[in-house]
Amino acid sequence: MTQIPAAAKPWYREPWPWLLMAGPVAAVVAGFATLYLAVASEDGLVVDDYYRRGLAINSTLAREERARTLGLSATLELSPQRDRVQVRLAGVTGRPLRLRLRLVHPTRVRQDQSVTLVYLTVESYAAALKPVEPGTWHVVLEDEAAGWRLAGTLPARRDRLELRPQQEK
Numbered sequence: 001m002t003q004i005p006a007a008a009k010p011w012y013r014e015p016w017p018w019l020l021m022a023g024p025v026a027a028v029v030a031g032f033a034t035l036y037l038a039v040a041s042e043d044g045l046v047v048d049d050y051y052r053r054g055l056a057i058n059s060t061l062a063r064e065e066r067a068r069t070l071g072l073s074a075t076l077e078l079s080p081q082r083d084r085v086q087v088r089l090a091g092v093t094g095r096p097l098r099l100r101l102r103l104v105h106p107t108r109v110r111q112d113q114s115v116t117l118v119y120l121t122v123e124s125y126a127a128a129l130k131p132v133e134p135g136t137w138h139v140v141l142e143d144e145a146a147g148w149r150l151a152g153t154l155p156a157r158r159d160r161l162e163l164r165p166q167q168e169k
Contacts, residue, residue, distance in 0.1 A: 042110075063142065063149035068165035074141055074150055076101075078159040082132040087117055087125045087141065096143050099125050103154075104138040116144075139163065 011017055071091040078085055085101065097119045105111040111133060117125035137154040141163055150163040 060149065063146065064151070064165055067148040067150050070148060072148060072150060072165065074163040076139060076141070076154070076161045076163060078129075078132060080159070082134075082159065083129055085115070085117070085127055085129055086120075088123050089125065089141075090123060095119060095122075098144050100142050100144060100146075101127065102140040103129070103132060104140065105133075106136060106138065 070093075073090050075088045075090075076085060077087075087099065087101065089099070099117040101115050101117050103113045113129055113132070115127040115129060117127045120126050134156060136156050138151070139154050139161060140149060140151045142149040150165060152161055152163045154161045
C-alpha cells in the first residue's frame with residue numbers, strides 16, 4: 001500500500017514563522033514607545049541660561065560667607081500636611097520683616113516653589129505653600145536684599161531641617 005502524503009499547511013498556520021517574526025515586531029513596538037516618551041516628556045534637567053547661572057556662583061559664595069560672618073542659623077519645619085512652613089532664624093540683628101525661601105526639586109523644575117516668609121514673632125517666620133511632594137528638596141533661605149544666604153538639603157521623609165552656613169573648604 002502506498003501512502004498519500006498529507007496536504008501541506010499554508011505558512012501562516014505553522015508556528016515557526018510567527019515565532020521568528022515576534023522578535024523584530026517587539027523591537028519595532030519598543031522603538032515607537034521610546035520615540036513617544038522622548039517627544040512627550042520634558043527634559044527637566046536642561047537649563048537654558050547655564051552660562052549666566054555659572055557666573056552667579058561667585059555672588060552666591062559671597063552671600064554664604066556673609067551668613068557665616070553674621071553667625072546665622074535657621075530651623076525650617078514643614079506642617080504635617082506639608083502645606084505650610086515655619087522658619088526660626090537665629091543670629092540676625094535688626095529683624096527683617098520678610099525672608100525669601102526657595103524649595104528646589106532636584107529633577108522636576110515644575111515642582112520648585114519660591115515663597116515670601118512673613119515675620120510672626122521673635123525669630124519666627126511663616127508662609128503657606130503648595131503641598132510639598134515627598135522626596136529630597138534643596139532649600140535656600142535668604143533675606144529680601146539678597147545680602148546673605150543659607151542653603152541645605154531636606155532629606156526624603158523629613159519635615160525639619162537645620163540650616164547653617166557651609167564651612168569653608
